[in-house]
Amino acid sequence: MKGLIIKDFMCLRRQQSVMFIYTIIATIILSVMFVLSTSHGNISHVMDGLMADKGFTSSDVEHIILDEIIVFMLLPFALVLDVSAVILADNKAGFSKVSACMPITLPQRVLARFLSIALFSIIGMACDLIMVILLALFTDIAGFMTLLGIMVSLASIMLIFSFLTVMYSFLLGSGKVDYAQGLSILTIIAAVLLINIKSIISIFKTGSLTITSYMNSLNSLVDFLSNKSYIMLIAMLVVCGLCYLGTVRIAENKRGII
Amino acid sequence: MNVVEIKGITKDYGDFKLDNVSFSIPEGSVCGFIGQNGAGKTTTIKAILDIIKVDSGEVFVFGKDVAKEGAAIREDIGVVFDEMGFHEFMTGKDINIMMKNIYKNWNEEVFFDYLKKFSLPSRKPCGNFSRGMRMKLQIAVALSHDAKLLIMDEPTSGLDPIVRNEMLQIFREYVVEEDHTMLLSSHITGDLEKLADEVVFINKGRVLLAGNKDEILEKHGILKCRKDDLKKISEALIVNYDIEAYGVSVLVSDRDACGKLYPDMVIEPANLEEIMLYYVR
Numbered sequence: 001m002k003g004l005i006i007k008d009f010m011c012l013r014r015q016q017s018v019m020f021i022y023t024i025i026a027t028i029i030l031s032v033m034f035v036l037s038t039s040h041g042n043i044s045h046v047m048d049g050l051m052a053d054k055g056f057t058s059s060d061v062e063h064i065i066l067d068e069i070i071v072f073m074l075l076p077f078a079l080v081l082d083v084s085a086v087i088l089a090d091n092k093a094g095f096s097k098v099s100a101c102m103p104i105t106l107p108q109r110v111l112a113r114f115l116s117i118a119l120f121s122i123i124g125m126a127c128d129l130i131m132v133i134l135l136a137l138f139t140d141i142a143g144f145m146t147l148l149g150i151m152v153s154l155a156s157i158m159l160i161f162s163f164l165t166v167m168y169s170f171l172l173g174s175g176k177v178d179y180a181q182g183l184s185i186l187t188i189i190a191a192v193l194l195i196n197i198k199s200i201i202s203i204f205k206t207g208s209l210t211i212t213s214y215m216n217s218l219n220s221l222v223d224f225l226s227n228k229s230y231i232m233l234i235a236m237l238v239v240c241g242l243c244y245l246g247t248v249r250i251a252e253n254k255r256g257i258i
Numbered sequence: 259m260n261v262v263e264i265k266g267i268t269k270d271y272g273d274f275k276l277d278n279v280s281f282s283i284p285e286g287s288v289c290g291f292i293g294q295n296g297a298g299k300t301t302t303i304k305a306i307l308d309i310i311k312v313d314s315g316e317v318f319v320f321g322k323d324v325a326k327e328g329a330a331i332r333e334d335i336g337v338v339f340d341e342m343g344f345h346e347f348m349t350g351k352d353i354n355i356m357m358k359n360i361y362k363n364w365n366e367e368v369f370f371d372y373l374k375k376f377s378l379p380s381r382k383p384c385g386n387f388s389r390g391m392r393m394k395l396q397i398a399v400a401l402s403h404d405a406k407l408l409i410m411d412e413p414t415s416g417l418d419p420i421v422r423n424e425m426l427q428i429f430r431e432y433v434v435e436e437d438h439t440m441l442l443s444s445h446i447t448g449d450l451e452k453l454a455d456e457v458v459f460i461n462k463g464r465v466l467l468a469g470n471k472d473e474i475l476e477k478h479g480i481l482k483c484r485k486d487d488l489k490k491i492s493e494a495l496i497v498n499y500d501i502e503a504y505g506v507s508v509l510v511s512d513r514d515a516c517g518k519l520y521p522d523m524v525i526e527p528a529n530l531e532e533i534m535l536y537y538v539r
Contacts, residue, residue, distance in 0.1 A: 002359040002360075006356055006359055007345075007356045010348065011345065014345070092345075092346075093343055094341055094342075097343050098344065100307065100309045101309070101332060101337040103330065103361065104332075105329045252311075
């Protein structure tokens, strides 16, 4: 099983290494630029303007900035957890017939893929940690724990996406990993919509989305990601378990095909 | 002792059915698995390796049920496919790192010795290898974990005669060890005739012939006669016949019996290819 995980890392290194180095460099540069801009540059001026002219509170401004940071923090995860690169590489090589002949059971083969994904996320977390430390040390945007909470939440979301992609790619076939990713996104969107169905209905009932209600939604989202990351972590573990069981079941049913 | 024992396996894919396949491979022998493309050779191999779930029947390897102990059994099986399944960027060194973390008996010294013996560079990505080199790489992997059973699915197809001969020599060296057994699937019967002790002939998912190669070759013969004489030959002895311009060639299933019954007719020995062609015709 360890050999399969090593092979997955080799695939990731081969497929994504150049992009990964670019992303790390870009993330660090963006973080530094962000730090400078929020202290002395344009972001600082815009935020001051928003508070003076538009009636935004300092909390609103912090949340808007955090919202942007979330996008930066998502980049390393999006890259290292692009499990499609590994699935497609296996598919292209016809590796499934090699792995099927190895002294490994089918559930162990699936587990190896899930463990690989979990280990990939550690690389993403390491990159994000650099950014978190930089932002916590040199800006007043948010404390270390808040940023760490966001990082854990983002890692959990991306892991959920990857686990779903693995399950759907077993279901649809490894050649249709693009569709598997699309289905994973749709599943996550459906879950988010279902969880927030009350708020969505109330927005539709009032018939308009005011700047205040938008800011409230944004603030609550950022607060949720930073302060309630344990919920995302638990959700990720539950999805991981369900996806593992589902994938093993699908793999057993499609034995000989995948 | 039989290393492989297949008892009445059936697998129905709808458009193709592996139908009640049974045969066994004794320890220390080379079993040639012959059949046309799509005859069911690969499906049978998949059943032996427990890659597919059979609808009915049982497969025992080293006396163990593959349905229950498939993973443990595969520890002692080396497999070579017609196409290399390794990622093209992988080097011999990469494959060694992966395999030593998979097989308990992986011997990296043996692996690198094989790479050297086969003149395969260990630092070059295997995607740059020729077809012959790719096959040799697979064989090196299959032989580096002390496999007692080597299963090869069309390993020589698409190779030039020189590389094919080299590979046959490697297989001969492998079976020198008494406890080494080989299942060699191929539609190139010439290779099997040189190497095999046992032969299993499969067609449309059914085993038509199984047994000792020499006995099969001794038993079968091609009887040459005139068209009018065909009616005289017992139908029980005729496998199939081929009407030619100057007479009829008949594959008979008992050469000795034919010789006694029809002493005036010419009976020539048949090779595996001819036997296969007459059976499937």
